[in-house]
Amino acid sequence: MSILVTGATGTIGSLIVQRLADAGADVRALVRKQGKASLPAGVAEVVGDMTDVPSMRAALSSVRTLFLLNAVTPDEVTQALIALNLAREAGVERVVYLSVIHADKYTNVPHFTGKHTVERMIESLDIPATILRPAYFMQNERMVQQVIQEHGVYPMPIGSAGIAMVDARDIADIAVAELLRRDRADTALPRVTLDLVGPDALTGASVAKIWGAALGREVAYGGDDLAAFEGQMATFGPGWLAYDMRLMMGGIQKFGMHGAEGSIDRLQTILGRPLRTYADFVSEATASA
Structure with a gap:
């Protein structure tokens, strides 16, 4: 029996596939096109699409953990609910689902409410699962690194409520720990929910200061203008996504992103080490630029 990883070629999924392979797990990676992905040795490529029911049925056959x-x-x-329903149909009772922090609070943000809907299915059907709720990824900052370095401005309108950005590598390490814990257990384990956060509550001003220290010159915070942010995002992708991101940033400005009490200690116990800091991420990013 194997572990099926969906989103296997993305930022998080590719890290998880590699770490599971390193741990000696029997891993299947779901990909859309045959032969396009570079996978670690021993990882089985499974071609499928989460809206293609026959391909997902085939992908989930002989799978122990998802x-x-x-x-x-x-x-x-639709994709997530189909996958979960088919997993139940196949008898899969070990699931790790990547949701998002505060999915129940950012109720006007489409992709947050979408993930909350999936969480509700997991909870209402009592699916044995770990629900991972990550905050904003540090690695998303790679998209704006050139702007920061060339113009001396941090452009993400994250405001001042505080956002505990988390390193994607920490997300992957915790996901792998939960996948292996569930996969190796004698029986299906009770449902668990984890807020995945970094150790620091960051603001627009504090992030700009961290970048400035790493670059050795002043970096200013670009401010909280959500309309300008949406307009800029729309030049790089579809309008619906730019608007979704605008709504998310509005939620960050209003609520921030903070883990539940005790989250940092709980995560560091799982990892067996400290969480990566934003300052460390920026140091690495600037050193490799």
Whole structure:
């Protein structure tokens, strides 16, 4: 019996596949096109699409444990619910689902509410699962690193409520720990929910200061203008996604992103080491630029 990883070629999924392979697990990686992905030795490529029911039925055959990650798309909820229903049909009782922090609070943000819908299915049907709720990924900052370095401005309108950005590598390590814990258990384990956060509550001003220290010159915070942010995002992708991101940033400005009490200690116990800091991430990013 194997572990099926969806989203296997993305930022998080590729890290998980590699770490599971390193741990000697029997891993299947779900991909859309045969032969396009570079997978670690010993990892089986499974071609499928989460809206293609026959291909998902085939992908889930002989699977013991499922890592469910699906991209932010207009049909994200459909994809996730189909995958979970088919997993139940196949007798899969070990699931790790990548949701998002505060999915129940950012109720006007499409992809947050979509993930909350999936969480509700897991909870209402009592599916044995770990629900991972990550905050904003540090690695997303790679998209704006050139702007920061060339113009001396941090452009993400994250405001001042505080956002505990988390390193994607920490997300992957915790996901792998949970996948292996469930996969190796004698029976299905009770449902668990984990807020995945970094150790620091960051603001626009504090992030700009961290980048400035790493670059050795002043970096300013670009401010909280959500309309300008949406307009900029729309030049790089579809309008629906730019608006979704605008709504998310509005939620960050209003609520922030903070883990439940005790989250940091709980995560560091799982990892067996400290969580990576944003300052460390920026140091690495600038050193490799």
